[in-house]
Amino acid sequence: MTDQGETISTNWFSQLAHPGFFMRWSAYLIWPLALISAVLFAVGLWFALFHSPADYQMGETVRIMYVHVPNAWLSQFCYGIMAVSAVGTLVWRHPMADVSMKAAAPLGAAFTAMALVSGALWGRPTWGTFWEWDGRMTSTLILFLIYLGLIALWRTFEDQLRAAKVVAVLTLVGAVNIPIIKFSVDWWNTLHQPSTFFRADGPKAPASIITPLLTMTLAFTVLFLLLHVLRMRTEVTKRKADRLEHLKIARQQKAS
Amino acid sequence: MQALWALLIRDLKSASRAGGSLTTLIAFYLSLGVILPIAIGPDKPLLASLGPALIWTGVLLSSLLGLDRIFVADHDDGSLTAFRHTRLGLSAISFVKLIVHWLTTALPLIVLTPVMGVLFSIDLDTLFAVMLTLLLGTPAITALSLVAAALSVSLKRGAVIAPILVMPLAIPAVIFGVGAAKPVLGAGQAETALLFLSAMSLVFVAFAPFAAALALRVSQE
Amino acid sequence: MIDLGPHATYIIAAYSFVFIVTVGLIAVTVSNVTRQARRLERLEAERKSGA
Amino acid sequence: MVPQLPFPKIDISVKGLRCKRGERTVLDGVDLQAPSGTFVAVRGPNGAGKSTFLMCVAGLLPFSGTVSIGSQGWDEDEHPINEQMIFITHLNAIKPELTVYENLSFWADLGGGARDRIRPALEAAGVSRLRDVPAGAMSKGQQRRCSLARLLLADKPIWLLDEPTSALDKSGDIWIAGLISAQVRRGGVVIAATHRPIEPEADIAMVTLDLEAR
Numbered sequence: 001m002t003d004q005g006e007t008i009s010t011n012w013f014s015q016l017a018h019p020g021f022f023m024r025w026s027a028y029l030i031w032p033l034a035l036i037s038a039v040l041f042a043v044g045l046w047f048a049l050f051h052s053p054a055d056y057q058m059g060e061t062v063r064i065m066y067v068h069v070p071n072a073w074l075s076q077f078c079y080g081i082m083a084v085s086a087v088g089t090l091v092w093r094h095p096m097a098d099v100s101m102k103a104a105a106p107l108g109a110a111f112t113a114m115a116l117v118s119g120a121l122w123g124r125p126t127w128g129t130f131w132e133w134d135g136r137m138t139s140t141l142i143l144f145l146i147y148l149g150l151i152a153l154w155r156t157f158e159d160q161l162r163a164a165k166v167v168a169v170l171t172l173v174g175a176v177n178i179p180i181i182k183f184s185v186d187w188w189n190t191l192h193q194p195s196t197f198f199r200a201d202g203p204k205a206p207a208s209i210i211t212p213l214l215t216m217t218l219a220f221t222v223l224f225l226l227l228h229v230l231r232m233r234t235e236v237t238k239r240k241a242d243r244l245e246h247l248k249i250a251r252q253q254k255a256s
Numbered sequence: 257m258q259a260l261w262a263l264l265i266r267d268l269k270s271a272s273r274a275g276g277s278l279t280t281l282i283a284f285y286l287s288l289g290v291i292l293p294i295a296i297g298p299d300k301p302l303l304a305s306l307g308p309a310l311i312w313t314g315v316l317l318s319s320l321l322g323l324d325r326i327f328v329a330d331h332d333d334g335s336l337t338a339f340r341h342t343r344l345g346l347s348a349i350s351f352v353k354l355i356v357h358w359l360t361t362a363l364p365l366i367v368l369t370p371v372m373g374v375l376f377s378i379d380l381d382t383l384f385a386v387m388l389t390l391l392l393g394t395p396a397i398t399a400l401s402l403v404a405a406a407l408s409v410s411l412k413r414g415a416v417i418a419p420i421l422v423m424p425l426a427i428p429a430v431i432f433g434v435g436a437a438k439p440v441l442g443a444g445q446a447e448t449a450l451l452f453l454s455a456m457s458l459v460f461v462a463f464a465p466f467a468a469a470l471a472l473r474v475s476q477e
Numbered sequence: 478m479i480d481l482g483p484h485a486t487y488i489i490a491a492y493s494f495v496f497i498v499t500v501g502l503i504a505v506t507v508s509n510v511t512r513q514a515r516r517l518e519r520l521e522a523e524r525k526s527g528a
Numbered sequence: 529m530v531p532q533l534p535f536p537k538i539d540i541s542v543k544g545l546r547c548k549r550g551e552r553t554v555l556d557g558v559d560l561q562a563p564s565g566t567f568v569a570v571r572g573p574n575g576a577g578k579s580t581f582l583m584c585v586a587g588l589l590p591f592s593g594t595v596s597i598g599s600q601g602w603d604e605d606e607h608p609i610n611e612q613m614i615f616i617t618h619l620n621a622i623k624p625e626l627t628v629y630e631n632l633s634f635w636a637d638l639g640g641g642a643r644d645r646i647r648p649a650l651e652a653a654g655v656s657r658l659r660d661v662p663a664g665a666m667s668k669g670q671q672r673r674c675s676l677a678r679l680l681l682a683d684k685p686i687w688l689l690d691e692p693t694s695a696l697d698k699s700g701d702i703w704i705a706g707l708i709s710a711q712v713r714r715g716g717v718v719i720a721a722t723h724r725p726i727e728p729e730a731d732i733a734m735v736t737l738d739l740e741a742r
Contacts, residue, residue: 049492054482059482059483059484060482060484060485060488061482061484061487061488063488063492064487064488064491064492067491067492067495068491071495090470090474107502110498110502113498114494114495114498114499117491117494117495118491118494118495121487121488121490121491121494122487122491124484124487125483125484125487142424142427145423145424146424146425148420149417149420149421149424152417152420153407153408153417153421156408156411156413156414156417157411159549159552161548162410162474162475162477165474165475165477166407166471166474166475169403169407169467169470169471169474170403170407170421170471172467173403173425173467174425176463177425177428180428180456181424181425181427181428183428184427184428184431184432184452185427185428185431187431187432187435187448187449187452188431188435223499223503227502227503227506230506230507230510231506231509233510234506234509234510234513237510237513237514237516237517238513238516240517241513241516241517241520244517244520244521244523244524245520246552247524248520248523248524258637259637259638261637262633262634262637262638263634263638266623266626266630266634269625269626269630270623270625270626273625273626273662274625329623332619333619333620333621333622333623334617334618334619334620334621335621335623337588337615337617337619337621338615338616338617338621338635338678339638340586340587340588340615341586341611341613341614341615342638342639343611343638343639344638476588476589477549477589477590
């Protein structure tokens with residue numbers, strides 16, 4: 001019985017050596033990230049809602065941009081993180097890479113959903129319609145579908161490590177495809193209507209727009225990093241707990 | 257080479273004898289050809305202008321129907337494991353599977369397209385254009401299907417999940433495919449679209465077998 | 478509160494949606510953290526007492 | 529029958545083999561010495577990792593520890609496919625809609641063109657009468673025989689067999705035991721995972737590898 005216990009504990013130490021290290025250093029990140037994010041949100045929202053003028057063209061609706069653009073940026077940033085994690089899973093076989101990928105996917109879907117909804121609510125007063133098939137919004141919608149596909153594929157697997165590798169392959173296939181999709185959608189867009197829309201992040205944006213926009217973007221990005229780290233930590237904890245539960249079941253079976 | 261040929265012949269024989277799948281494919285495609293005009297209404301000019309888009313959508317949806325068959329039979333009967341000790345690599349096998357799937361799925365749909373042309377009352381020039389873009393564009397869709405099938409090979413619900421994975425990634429093929437076939441376009445734009453369509457098919461067909469082989473390898477672990 | 482002009486509804490809707498989703502994300506994430514940590518604690522305690 | 533020349537010397541040795549399948553550790557420190565001319569019976573209850581062991585030796589799974597075949601040895605993640613072995617899994621790899629002959633000639637073509645071996649192989653398996661019958665119309669036992677006939681097409685020194693006798697009757701068991709004995713006598717190595725013990729001829733060197741349920 002003691003012998004059995006010995007082998008089990010050596011197993012799990014070697015298996016969790018890397019995650020253990022991650023759990024130690026990431027613990028120091030949580031509160032600083034939370035604090036920075038909270039401060040940035042406070043300052044950013046104050047700028048966005050009270051301390052910035054209405055745009056001469058868009059009027060007050062410019063304020064929607066301050067929540068739309070950060071989410072649109074994060075929807076792509078998150079995919080970038082997933083693609084790097086996918087390479088980490090398949091090539092470097094880093095034990096934390098698949099944890100990072102799994103933690104990022106639902107966040108990516110959520111941020112993409114926020115970008116889409118805020119975009120639609122911005123589009124209605126600006127363009128007079130909730131949905132305009134313009135290149136960017138269409139690409140973002142397709143990105144959302146890709147996120148859903150990744151999450152769905154992940155959820156159909158029971159074994160998480162096997163799922164990680166398969167999802168990593170799909171993530172990379174998607175990463176190769178996203179530029180093609182973006183390009184094709186832009187081409188399709190010019191085909192159907194000449195592009196005359198206001199460009200949100202054009203070079204001519206005045207400082208009164210830039211300040212809240214940058215602050216809010218930073219705030220959301222730091223929040224994303226915080227949530228990502230928290231979700232990764234949860235996943236590591238969950239796997240440890242799952243393993244203990246399996247051992248418990250095995251013990252009970254042996255006893256009976 | 258001889259081994260690749262043997263695999264191609266065996267899969268084609270197997271597909272032709274297993275039966276049912278081709279009939280299902282044809283029935284599904286033609287059903288779309290009936291349902292879409294009924295839903296839209298018997299407005300011939302409208303149908304004709306929507307024709308290329310409807311046909312492309314129909315081909316995309318129909319080709320997703322038998323998607324899980326690409327690898328599942330060989331996975332379930334152990335052939336996929338047995339392949340690993342032959343001279344063929346998994347990427348070569350995937351490439352043959354791509355060809356077989358295109359021949360048994362995309363090709364029949366393209367051959368049936370004139371019937372759809374009649375149902376949508378599109379003119380001959382447009383019909384030829386659509387068939388040409390299908391010929392050039394379906395390899396890209398087949399390539400994506402190959403990867404999705406490999407990803408979901410070990411899953412019981414693979415037949416449900418694989419189409420979800422293919423559709424968003426197949427959008428560029430639909431855009432360029434329909435774009436090249438639309439009669440309203442200037443000649444220059446149609447050529448650009450055809451060029452992109454062919455380039456995409458070539459690149460996808462070149463890379464898909466490797467991605468599929470990788471997916472098969474990891475899902476066996 | 479400042480005057481948000483004729484399109485106040487859209488602005489408020491956009492901010493509320495983003496607010497709800499963001500707060501929801503944070504809430505779900507934090508609740509998962511504590512839930513899994515508790516679960517691990519419980520299982521580890523069981524393991525110790527069992528062995 | 530095909531001439532039965534002896535195989536060049538080929539030894540298999542496994543040291544400290546550990547293998548994880550997904551999250552589950554299936555094998556933890558398995559050792560095996562199987563020199564040329566040995567029959568290895570891998571035994572153990574369900575879930576002990578018999579199939580996983582075969583797949584590791586076959587090079588289909590990443591593992592830690594060392595597996596060496598002949599002069600080549602591998603450890604850790606390296607898992608090249610060895611052309612000197614044939615692996616018959618518990619599945620038959622037989623297409624029901626193709627005839628017996630078509631199935632076997634396909635595997636012969638993949639193995640590098642040994643179609644002239646098909647007839648003797650079918651005769652040995654006792655299914656030569658069913659040559660042109662769709663494989664799906666045969667009984668489970670006949671399908672298993674047909675699948676095992678692939679061993680005779682390939683002429684490889686190393687055989688990995690996962691439950692070779694499943695679905696076989698008494699005469700099938702005897703046939704398999706005879707095949708294994710002949711292979712071992714030629715200097716080959718046969719590793720078979722079995723529930724039912726296989727009894728090779730008396731002079732055959734036999735090693736038993738017992739795996740425990742985890």
